[in-house]
Amino acid sequence: MRIAFGIAALALAACQSPAGSVGNIPAPPEGNTPSPGEVIAASKPEEWRALDPENTLYMDFPQGRVIIEMAPQFSPNHVANVKTLSREGFFADGAVTRVQDNFVSQWAQAADPARPPKKGVEKLNAEFTLPRNAVANFDVLPDPDTYAPEVGFVNGMYAARDMTSAWLTHCYGMVGVGRENDENSGGGTELYVIIGHSPRNLDKQLTMLGRVVQGMEIMAAFPRGTGDAGFYKTPGEYQHYADIKVAADLPPEQRTPLEIMKTDSASFATLVNSRRWRKDDFYRNPVGRIGLCNVTVPVRAATPAS
Amino acid sequence: MRIAFGIAALALAACQSPAGSVGNIPAPPEGNTPSPGEVIAASKPEEWRALDPENTLYMDFPQGRVIIEMAPQFSPNHVANVKTLSREGFFADGAVTRVQDNFVSQWAQAADPARPPKKGVEKLNAEFTLPRNAVANFDVLPDPDTYAPEVGFVNGMYAARDMTSAWLTHCYGMVGVGRENDENSGGGTELYVIIGHSPRNLDKQLTMLGRVVQGMEIMAAFPRGTGDAGFYKTPGEYQHYADIKVAADLPPEQRTPLEIMKTDSASFATLVNSRRWRKDDFYRNPVGRIGLCNVTVPVRAATPAS
Numbered sequence: 001m002r003i004a005f006g007i008a009a010l011a012l013a014a015c016q017s018p019a020g021s022v023g024n025i026p027a028p029p030e031g032n033t034p035s036p037g038e039v040i041a042a043s044k045p046e047e048w049r050a051l052d053p054e055n056t057l058y059m060d061f062p063q064g065r066v067i068i069e070m071a072p073q074f075s076p077n078h079v080a081n082v083k084t085l086s087r088e089g090f091f092a093d094g095a096v097t098r099v100q101d102n103f104v105s106q107w108a109q110a111a112d113p114a115r116p117p118k119k120g121v122e123k124l125n126a127e128f129t130l131p132r133n134a135v136a137n138f139d140v141l142p143d144p145d146t147y148a149p150e151v152g153f154v155n156g157m158y159a160a161r162d163m164t165s166a167w168l169t170h171c172y173g174m175v176g177v178g179r180e181n182d183e184n185s186g187g188g189t190e191l192y193v194i195i196g197h198s199p200r201n202l203d204k205q206l207t208m209l210g211r212v213v214q215g216m217e218i219m220a221a222f223p224r225g226t227g228d229a230g231f232y233k234t235p236g237e238y239q240h241y242a243d244i245k246v247a248a249d250l251p252p253e254q255r256t257p258l259e260i261m262k263t264d265s266a267s268f269a270t271l272v273n274s275r276r277w278r279k280d281d282f283y284r285n286p287v288g289r290i291g292l293c294n295v296t297v298p299v300r301a302a303t304p305a306s
Numbered sequence: 307m308r309i310a311f312g313i314a315a316l317a318l319a320a321c322q323s324p325a326g327s328v329g330n331i332p333a334p335p336e337g338n339t340p341s342p343g344e345v346i347a348a349s350k351p352e353e354w355r356a357l358d359p360e361n362t363l364y365m366d367f368p369q370g371r372v373i374i375e376m377a378p379q380f381s382p383n384h385v386a387n388v389k390t391l392s393r394e395g396f397f398a399d400g401a402v403t404r405v406q407d408n409f410v411s412q413w414a415q416a417a418d419p420a421r422p423p424k425k426g427v428e429k430l431n432a433e434f435t436l437p438r439n440a441v442a443n444f445d446v447l448p449d450p451d452t453y454a455p456e457v458g459f460v461n462g463m464y465a466a467r468d469m470t471s472a473w474l475t476h477c478y479g480m481v482g483v484g485r486e487n488d489e490n491s492g493g494g495t496e497l498y499v500i501i502g503h504s505p506r507n508l509d510k511q512l513t514m515l516g517r518v519v520q521g522m523e524i525m526a527a528f529p530r531g532t533g534d535a536g537f538y539k540t541p542g543e544y545q546h547y548a549d550i551k552v553a554a555d556l557p558p559e560q561r562t563p564l565e566i567m568k569t570d571s572a573s574f575a576t577l578v579n580s581r582r583w584r585k586d587d588f589y590r591n592p593v594g595r596i597g598l599c600n601v602t603v604p605v606r607a608a609t610p611a612s
Binding site for chain 1: 407502505506
């Protein structure tokens with residue numbers, strides 16, 4: 001028994017211990033690691049990109065504005081349909097109708113009966129994965145992952161890939177397209193965001209629309225629904241938003257200009273490695289590993305044009 | 307370049323693909339997998355254990371009762387101190403004073419200035435890890451993990467170990483002991499619970515007290531604090547609880563009898579494997595892996611004595 005354990009442990013150690021060789025994990029920085037604020041302060045303007053207003057959604061709740069960056073590279077048809085739905089007024093007077101603890105907040109029309117789309121559609125073919133070689137801009141995170149052979153970032157979105165495919169992953173804050181059992185039954189009329197420990201077993205089973213880049217503190221703090229799967233039992237519990245608007249459809253003075261740190265930048269690599277090897281007055285024992293969904297992609301208010 | 311990639315990919319595949327050999331991942335069940343409810347319904351009474359009232363804390367909020375099972379195997383001195391603090395009335399009229407989105411809800415005395423403990427103490431030596439061989443009851447989860455060579459469960463608590471040590475992990479719902487920079491500055495007068503994507507880089511850096519087994523839908527839905535690190539800026543924002551009581555100190559009729567599924571039971575193994583290979587009318591593409599913090603340890607109302 002002891003020998004059998006020893007062999008198993010050695011196999012584990014070769015694959016998984018911090019001394020192991022999965023990926024190319026950078027060496028720890030010398031001394032204490034910088035804080036995210038310090039890394040951001042030292043970054044260069046060209047290491048950030050502005051949100052594209054044509055690719056950005058605003059959901060205005062009484063609690064504040066929630067901002068979603070969409071990922072048309074992965075789900076072009078769903079992104080186009082959501083924009084069409086927005087522009088025909090489909091999302092007006094909508095609401096969060098489901099909040100399941102440690103899982104999702106989900107939103108839809110609050111109307112009963114729901115109004116059907118006029119120009120947009122209710123159902124599209126699934127956009128779960130892309131061919132691996134169609135995603136040249138995959139920024140690898142070398143740390144091991146439970147669910148996928150390789151993980152990383154694609155233009156700021158959490159992603160994974162194997163030998164044949166690439167896909168977006170269900171990390172905290174990622175937005176997906178609700179569907180029925182039929183894989184091709186979602187279209188964007190119902191959307192959800194991950195509000196708990198990232199349910200990565202949903203990867204490749206649902207179409208991802210993008211990521212919440214502002215307002216997760218609103219989306220994650222709604223009262224949990226007490227119906228099946230966290231649906232609110234009564235319309236009186238719904239959490240209403242005024243509309244979902246494409247940022248480009250608002251006059252510039254009503255937009256919220258944000259910048260995202262580029263995930264292929266040197267500052268982002270510095271940030272990831274400083275969290276992987278975090279060592280400061282509080283953290284004494286760096287683990288030398290970081291999980292994909294434990295990485296925070298920095299977002300900041302856009303710097304005024306000089 | 308292509309050759310270098312091929313070698314790296316092979317190494318990854320050997321360690322990490324679902325076809326790989328890390329641990330001994332059970333084969334997929336035939337056909338569709340049972341739901342958790344079905345596994346629970348088919349379980350045997352002896353696969354459950356009742357919460358020990360001497361090892362259980364109640365926090366009664368206006369929203370409902372939050373129940374914590376403590377882990378004295380890992381933090382005997384902190385558990386004993388928290389019970390002493392409870393019994394001297396230290397926790398009366400306390401409040402959640404910090405809620406940082408995707409991180410923690412933290413609670414403490416709401417009094418200003420805080421009352422010092424009379425019988426309990428404010429500071430204890432850290433209880434971060436145990437010697438590996440002191441934890442014989444480690445139920446292994448064979449799936450790969452980003453942060454530790456091996457993960458699993460110890461009496462229902464999320465845990466990890468390496469060649470020398472074992473420790474509890476910062477999964478969603480786990481409760482830890484707040485401290486200052488000094489590793490020996492925590493004692494249990496301030497506690498926190500994980501409310502977002504599990505921050506596993508905290509493992510072995512803080513003493514773990516136990517796990518919330520009822521009421522996470524309360525702890526995770528408080529408004530997020532807008533001060534530094536999610537602290538509420540004003541006492542008016544505090545989320546008050548009446549007290550923290552040891553269940554054994556309440557008369558039986560005021561207790562909430564719960565049972566936890568044993569993590570060394572056949573039903574728990576069935577449950578984990580059915581989620582690892584989840585396949586049903588909605589989930590079509592089983593991944594064959596499950597993350598430690600993605601496993602839910604079942605809790606149910608205790609069955610009345612027959």
